[in-house]
Amino acid sequence: MIAIVETYGSMLISALGKTLLLTLLSLFFAMIIGMIVALFNVSSNKPLNILGMIYVDAVRGIPLIVLAYFIYFGIPAGIKLMGIEGFRLSALEAGTIALSMNCGAYMAEIFRAGIESVDIGQMEASRSLGLTYSQSMQYVILPQAIVTMIPSIINQFIITLKDTSILSVIGFPELTNTGKTISGNTFKSLETWAIIGFMYMVVIITLSKVAKYIEKRINSVK
Incomplete structure (x- = not known):
């Protein structure tokens, strides 16, 4: 295990950075989507209510892996059928769009409940x-x-961070995909996945403690 850390430590740190970057980008856009859709859902305008409901139900009803495949492979293929050649999304772009759409649907419900x-x-x-x-x-x-939504937003951040592992299927070099590479190079699956799991655990536990701390502060102010 120490040999893996010494040899691939920089690769693992880089992968963790890319995982956090993807999570932060996705959460940023998801909050914008979620706020817009939540305002649609609490509006007295029926067409906006219907649009918001359709978005939330449709996106939440599609597995994230299917959404990622559709955006990464399906959209370029569809654009090619329209006669436009050379259009391609990078793994980061496709992953950010997929995660933002998925997380945005859940954020919409968080915002709606908060409002x-x-x-x-x-x-x-x-x-x-x-x-x-x-x-x-x-x-x-x-x-x-x-104020009341902050703990739920942090919890959604944690969920989104874990969901980035699904995007290894489109080749984005986040922690899980990097783990596959290291495991394949070293043939040490036990040690490799123990390291990957530990890295996820440290980040997620830290965020969970932050969420609980903020929630306690909010409750004490109330």
């Missing part, structure tokens, strides 16, 4: 003071909702 957890009287009071619906949502509802 709905704010007493409806808050909206009525702000509207009575002359604020528009969008102003009330921006300055009154969302600031209160986001």
